[in-house]
Amino acid sequence: MRPWALLLAAGRGSRMAAATGGTAKQFLLWKGLPLYWHSALTFSRSAAVAGVVFVFPPDELPAREAELRTLDAHAALGLPWKVACGGAERHDSVRNGLAVLPREATHVLVHDAARPFVSARLVREVRDALADGAQAVIPGLPVTDTIKLVEGERVSATLPRHRLMAVQTPQGFALDALKAAHAAHAAAAAEGGAAPVTDDAMLMEAAGHTVRIVAGEKTNLKITTAEDMAALAPPQALLPRTGMGYDVHRFAPDPTGPGARPMKLGGLLIDKAPAVLAHSDGDVLLHALCDALLGCACLGDIGDHFPDADAAFDNISSALLLDRVLTLFHRSGLQLCHADLTIVAQKPRLAAHKDAIRKNVARLLHLPPTSVNLKATTEERLGFTGREEGIKAYAVVSALGASSATSDAERDSHAC
Incomplete structure (x- = not known):
């Protein structure tokens, strides 16, 4: 029938x-x-x-x-x-x-x-x-x-x-x-x-x-x-995106001098560590992470959004800067999947802090801890980090998003 x-x-x-x-x-x-x-x-x-x-x-x-x-x-x-x-x-x-x-x-x-x-x-x-x-x-x-x-x-x-x-x-x-x-x-x-x-x-x-x-x-x-x-509306295929970030901070010769900040990594205060020179709070890891996120969304770098000549960002929490960057990142239509982080320093020794830093970064990114990796290494006393003159960090993030997703974020990028 x-x-x-x-x-x-x-x-x-x-x-x-x-x-x-x-x-x-x-x-x-x-x-x-x-x-x-x-x-x-x-x-x-x-x-x-x-x-x-x-x-x-x-x-x-x-x-x-x-x-x-x-x-x-x-x-x-x-x-x-x-x-x-x-x-x-x-x-x-x-x-x-x-x-x-x-x-x-x-x-x-x-x-x-x-x-x-x-x-x-x-x-x-x-x-x-x-x-x-x-x-x-x-x-x-x-x-x-x-x-x-x-x-x-x-x-x-x-x-x-x-x-x-x-x-x-x-x-x-x-x-x-x-x-x-x-x-x-x-x-x-x-x-x-x-x-x-x-x-x-x-x-x-x-x-x-x-x-x-x-x-x-x-x-x-x-x-x-x-x-x-x-x-x-035609479906938009989600495409893989990758962003890479790098940042460095010099150790402060005088921990009480101008611009000297107690060392923070991933939003956590590191005890018995050298102070760093910075305009903000000097969290080298979160600064590298901010740049990685901005790079993934094609939104420039951290200096474009938070210039060190602006008094509004004097000693500002890098966790707050990261939150503002995440807002721009999500406005761009991207879905954050993973972060891989590396800290390079001769001192302090970070083995005892790694897990706490990783979990806190995962919390700040609204990711499960299984989606954030943290490595810490030295440079075998080579270069400025080997001479104990400073600390640096690398960050790589992975995301999914539509190819045309950044237009709204580009229009709003100067709002912060």
Whole structure:
């Protein structure tokens, strides 16, 4: 048994007009094709559908039929198709679509064209339930939010969540039963006694038919609001990024002299260590880390953002500078993954401090300790560190991010 599909594309999309420039949502382009055509292609690939009826706005019917012919010529649907005129309300559009189905059709799948992400699997699930004898089949998802019944601004009841389902399309029906339900609704409407209809399952329920539920899909999103259009944006592949930082500080000849700072590494005070000369608090490790993060985000270096001629940064905590750099880093759309750090100094000996420094840096970076590595080494008494004249540090960070992610950060980089 292969039902026909009825693809409803006759809505005006008034709720999204401002966001779409007046284009009805079902005609928005996604991957170069209108949304309604994506649903049609899914039906054709399901091997469960015999043909498709497209229901379009009356004033657009000739143009949309010509569009269909062009689409079918370039990427054949592989199914027979027809067009029908939309009506004033959704149920009118469905009724008009049912009227053009071929005589041999016994069942129909009714689908909203603004659900372009429907899967072939779901189409087959609904078809299989119809083949099993169901008169009406709808996909549904359990409701996870608590739902309140309200009157104005007052809650009148809390509905039992375990009995609620959020309903999707395609909805499947035995054709004769659905036609009879629509006829009964039309007769009631003529006498002024018809309730508003939001889907065809309501009509089948009113006619006394049992409506079967099959599992819906979270990905079967309906494009209803401007926020939903984000689902149509092309996905951005996350690309690996690497940043490298280096910093050095001279030891202070007089630990109480101008610019002398007690040694801090990774935000921790190191006891019995030489003082360093610095404008800020002189944390050589965090300064190298800041430069690595800025380099990863293509945002210059620490001197661009925190110049040593600025009195505002006199003896400022390097942990605070790191926090500001992290703000810029995250604004750039990057996701920090790993940091590898090296301290080079003849003194002090850091073996007893390494684990505490590593864990504190991980805390400052909001990373697990397993994502931060720290090494400490000497230079075998070579160079200025070997002569005990100063200390230096290297930092390498790894991140993931989209290739165009830095634009917002570039615009905001001077805000700090």
